[in-house]
Amino acid sequence: MSISLNPYLCFAGNAKEAVHFYEKALGGKVMGIMTFGDMPTDPNHPLTDDMKDRVMHAHLKVGNTDLMFSDTFPGMPYQPGDSVQIAIHPTVEESAREIFAALQDGGQVIMPLQKTDWSPLYGIVKDKFGVTFQVNVPVN
Structure with missing residues (x-):
């Protein structure tokens, strides 16, 4: 069996800034950034404007390694x-x-x-x- 592991970093609203910081510092390449606002809307769970801009999932490739990122929901422990x-x-x-x-x-x-x-x-x-x-x- 083969297992692949990668670090997954969580932030409190500044994940996008972190992705670009690490892209530059580590010579990586951003493979994608998806915000909560990019997802289909759900009337049962409306998002605030702040939440829409937060990162739901981001992927940074550094050499052969994958770094993953996301933001927490506002008010969640961090x-x-x-x-x-x-x-x-x-x-x-x-x-x-x-x-x-x-x-x-x-x-x-x-x-x-x-x-x-x-x-x-x-x-x-x-x-x-x-x-x-x-x-x-x-x-x-």
Whole structure:
């Protein structure tokens, strides 16, 4: 049996901004963004204008990896990013530095990029949306 996994990131109304941020920071390609307003209307469950603009589902392709996104409904409980971390494995150190720098813009460095026992360059950064990334250059 083959199983494919991908991170799915939830936001409280700024998923569209996050998709485009990660597209630029990670060199990805947006495959699609669907808002709740793109769905057929249901008179039993009318949407506010704010809800219509929220992301129901978005897909960002980064290399061979799929990142998925959505927004919560207004008023739903939301805890930013700490429950999901994403490990990124660029094979070139310069790429690792560029990605790390892009992600730390407006965010917080948890562990600066440095040589470790398992990697020539490894660091942890929490971006401006509260999502934690581990940047890890694999040993050749």
